[in-house]
Amino acid sequence: MRRHLSPGRAAGSLSRQSLAVGATLLVLFPIYFMVSSAFKTQSEYLANKWGLPHTLQLANFNTALAGEKFFLRFANSAILTVGSVGVSLIIASLAAFAFARMNFRGKRLLFNLTLSLMIIPPVVMVVPLFVTMVRWGLVNTYQGTILIYSGLLLPFSIYLMTNFFQTIPREIIEAARIDGCSTLGVFWRIMLPLSAPAIITLIVVNALWVWNELLIALVFMQKDELKTLMVGISAMRSRNYVNIPATMAGLTIATIPIVIVYMVGQRYFIRGMVSGAVK
């Protein structure tokens, strides 16, 4: 419902608007700077760092794509993202079904333990994981890194799916049972289809996390042909220090997919990010 402002509060409304506009400009400026610089020539950038570009130079995008093995890095990031989001989704849903709709000993303890893993910073796990993965021969492999990512995604995924499964009425499950559905059948034909919104949310949030992750990728995908997009980008600064527009073009390419997905599926992002805290 819209609130009606009395004339006396018009001044308050103005200061509110300016605060909101100020915060928004602050948020948008770096993004504007990145995109606009990507279209400038080197000399134009040096002469005019924050104005609009005079002409739209696409050469920077070519330089960025060619120079940094962009497609290879892009593919590596995509493989890791699809792999670990998929694996963790399946495993987490199975466990969440048991947590939400079955009774067994130690359920609460296990669930709380799982939740507590949610906040363990990956950096703490990097050293022992590296030592272990070296022994298992899994460093510099997709499988090894997907295993780590899947594990790190599991606590939040289990939490989100458990919460959602609990909202599915028991009656529906009982009815399916009476019709002769097995437990796995209930899971596959009832729970999962009814959970589409939660599943989409989870995919979006987890994919974003893996796509943006740097530390694990840095340590476990060291070989040049295995490096991810974020690792490639983090190395740009030292290598491409002089050619800022080309760097900005590369950053723009890496960012645009995220912004587009966000604009399209905004509510899934917001729901997913908030679901850890608000209930």
Add this chain to the structure above:
Amino acid sequence: MRTRKIEPLLFIAPAMVVMLLVFGYPIVRLVMLSFERQSQGQTVFAGISNFQIIFKDDVFVQAIQHNLSLLICVPIMVVAALLLAILLFERIRGWQFYRTTLFLPYLLPITVVGLVFSYIFQLSGVLNDILNSLGLGFLALDWLGSTKLALPTMMFVIIWKEMGFGVILFLARLMSVEEELFDAAKIDGANWLQLQWHITVPQLATVIEFFTVISIITMLSWVFNYVYVMTGGGPGHATIVTELYIYLMAFQYSHMNLAAAVSVLLLLVTGVFIFLELYLRDRSAIVESLG
């Protein structure tokens, strides 16, 4: 639902196996590593000597100090996010647009954000360009290149990136507060500030606590990307943090055991906050609903 005893276990088994591989076993291994050292190619028990060594290392002490300094960001973020969330909740014109934009930084890769900002804050970067053209040349400083300014500049970037989460969180909670509460207070003649202090803040108490705890954990143990991308810990050690220290120890100097000792300490510190978080979560009755 009645199920056979074994069935639930089959459903949770894959998740438990993966979590044992990625969390359980490595944590045990981590603790072992922290009490060992390498001696002529042999692994020997080292007692607490690894811990003694790191505490004598100035760089490590500095790293801890920097993490603690970053905590200044927490109250700033909480207050600013609260203010913006209230603004949006009052449905100022264009609030949906503001909500979309304010949340955007939280989704962008820190790697990208860090790089863009490092070009903005360069000595010959765009910020100083703007300051010069405004006749404020005396303010055009070496934002990331001077030991005094590098950490505060980093804080600005962290706040820029992480605050949107708080705004969205608070706004989502505000929208579920019953309208009557606000109306009743207004009828009682409460002014704007009283309204926020007596209604909004108490109603948001649990999410404010949650965001505070999450932000504290972030400052202590989730800032690696910012530092790695923007300064690499420099100039000198002006922006070294615990995470970067672990990374450098392990993968640049190959002191796995010392890196493990630091990791153990960091795990203990975050452990305290994890319990705090669980306690808060428990109180907001999410876990209760499990039955």
